[in-house]
Amino acid sequence: MKRIVVRRPGGHAALELVEEPDPSPGPGQVRVRAAAAGVNYADVVVREGYYEAAKGLYPLTPGFEFAGVVDALGPGASGFREGDRVFGFTRFGGYSSVQLAEPARLRAMPAGWDFADCAALPAVHFTAHHALVSVAHAAPGEVLLVHSAAGGVGTALLQQARILGCRTVGVVGSEAKTAVAREFGADAVVVRGPRLWEEIDRAAPDGLDAIFDANGVTTLRPGFERLRLGGRLVVYGFAEIMPRGRRPFLPELAWNWLRVPRFSPLELTAANRAVMGFNVVFLTEKAELAKAGFDAIAAWAGEGRLKKVPVTAFPVERAADAHRALESGRTVGKLVLTF
Ligand SMILES: NC(=O)c1ccc[n+]([C@@H]2O[C@H](COP(=O)([O-])OP(=O)(O)OC[C@H]3O[C@@H](n4cnc5c(N)ncnc54)[C@H](OP(=O)(O)O)[C@@H]3O)[C@@H](O)[C@H]2O)c1
Structure with missing residues (x-):
């Protein structure tokens, strides 16, 4: 082998x-x-x-x-x-x-x-399933924001959100990715740029019920501020801590780590919003959870509900x-x- x-x-x-x-x-x-x-x-x-x-x-x-x-x-x-x-x-x-x-x-x-x-299929769809179903409890009719929407987890989130009856706004890093985000179910697509939040506000004028963010640094705070009452900011990665296309230097990692926003429990309580995080790698050992996610993915793929x-x-x-x-x-x- x-x-x-x-x-x-x-x-x-x-x-x-x-x-x-x-x-x-x-x-x-x-x-x-x-x-x-x-x-x-x-x-x-x-x-x-x-x-x-x-x-x-x-x-x-x-x-x-x-x-x-x-x-x-x-x-x-x-x-x-x-x-x-x-x-x-x-x-x-x-x-x-x-x-x-x-x-x-x-x-x-x-x-x-x-x-x-x-x-x-398994990693990105299990991640998306856990994020939407077990963590965010996404409900039909809710408006969700999906960052890096044309990537692996991003396209899985878009597809599953549609199956669950949610409306999605996808954010992508370049114009070239917009078609993919739309094809996989985004109701609106925003290209990351200087007017990112203005465009998100236009796509979701009444705010967001849940946000799925693996950027981990710059988008967390402005996203949190756009959550409706009862909204959930689901954090599952910190890609922005790493530089694009090269190995990071340790001081750079440390600086980016320091830039990750902190949310106080007092603030969460007063705002009626939640910040949640998970890493499925630690959850695959939870047999019932892994089974529920994997069964759903295999069934949806078999029924032609996942593209x-x-x-x-x-x-x-x-x-x-x-x-x-x-x-x-x-x-x-x-x-x-x-x-
Ligand atoms: N917590 C968990 O359980 C869990 C499980 C699976 C994946 N993840 C996380 O989810 C994210 C997506 O994973 P994936 O495997 O599906 O990858 P992917 O989305 O196919 O590729 C990564 C995307 O992240 C964006 N990005 C942001 N900062 C970046 C950087 N510094 N370097 C490179 N790309 C960067 C880029 O998209 P745009 O420019 O379009 O935004 C890029 O295409 C990763 O951060 C991963 O660690 C977490």
């Missing part, structure tokens, strides 16, 4: 491709020969060494998701047969051509979806190029590695 190993956090050269004998599935495990693995912005942060949940785990294979074919079953494994086409999630280890997985972390691939489409996002594929040998692309901030949809 082939897999990417990060022995020590670092630049792109830290993504080392290794070849090893295939492992055998243990009791209850299903072995999957992966054809594709999803790439997420979090993997960049893992490679850089700043991802909280990865601390102390190096050498580490990054990656949270994959799709492929079941090729062996461990003793007592049930639910799948050799030859089944499946997709699944994992807490790290995704950039590998062989996966050993518990059946609960796998689902059958929906008809009409290929390996790359399916490897692109396939644009996927850009890189052979695993070019994992560094996939990271470069994500760091540029110019990608739309999802990136996958192929084996």
Whole structure:
């Protein structure tokens, strides 16, 4: 099998491709020969060494998701047969051509979806599902603001918000991304620029019920001020702390960290607004939560209620190029590695 190993956090050269004998599935495990693995912005942060949940785990294979074919079953494994086409999630280890997985972390691939489409589903859709359903409790008719709306999580939020009956305003970093945000369900799209908040006010004149923000620095405070009574600011990333397209310098990280706004409980109470945060990587171990999210995603994909996002594929040998692309901030949809 082939897999990417990060022995020590670092630049792109830290993504080392290794070849090893295939492992055998243990009791209850299903072995999957992966054809594709999803790439997420979090993997960049893992490679850089700043991802909280990865601390102390190096050498580490990054990656949270994959799709492929079941090729062996461990003793007592049930639910799948050799030859089944499946997709699944994992807490790290995704950039590998062989996966050993518990059946609960796998689902059958929906008809009409290929390996790359399916490897692109679990992480962003589980994140979006958790954000909308478990954290924000988004209700039909609510008006939601989605930042980075043409990206992986962004397009997933737009699609699921529409399924839930919400209206969405998407924010994108460039004009070139507006068509994608519209295609995936944004009712209005705003390009980030000097008039960002004026345009958001025009698109949502009565304010916002919930905001989904992985920028993490400059947009939090102005967003909070536009929440209606009972509004929720859901924070799930801090991409703005990292410079675009290059490795950060430590003092720069520290300065950006200091710029993250702080919200006092007194202020939240008086304003009747909430600031909420989560990281699904810590939640995949909560079996019932993971099951609810993964079941919803697999069902919606199977029923044709989720559209396939644009996927850009890189052979695993070019994992560094996939990271470069994500760091540029110019990608739309999802990136996958192929084996
Ligand atoms: N907490 C969780 O559980 C969780 C789970 C999954 C993902 N996330 C976070 O969600 C965000 C989106 O993840 P994704 O994998 O779907 O990525 P993505 O949205 O496909 O790509 C990242 C996007 O973020 C924007 N961005 C803002 N600052 C950036 C920077 N300094 N460098 C590069 N891009 C920057 C860019 O879009 P625009 O310029 O169009 O805004 C870029 O296209 C990431 O911050 C990730 O860490 C959190």
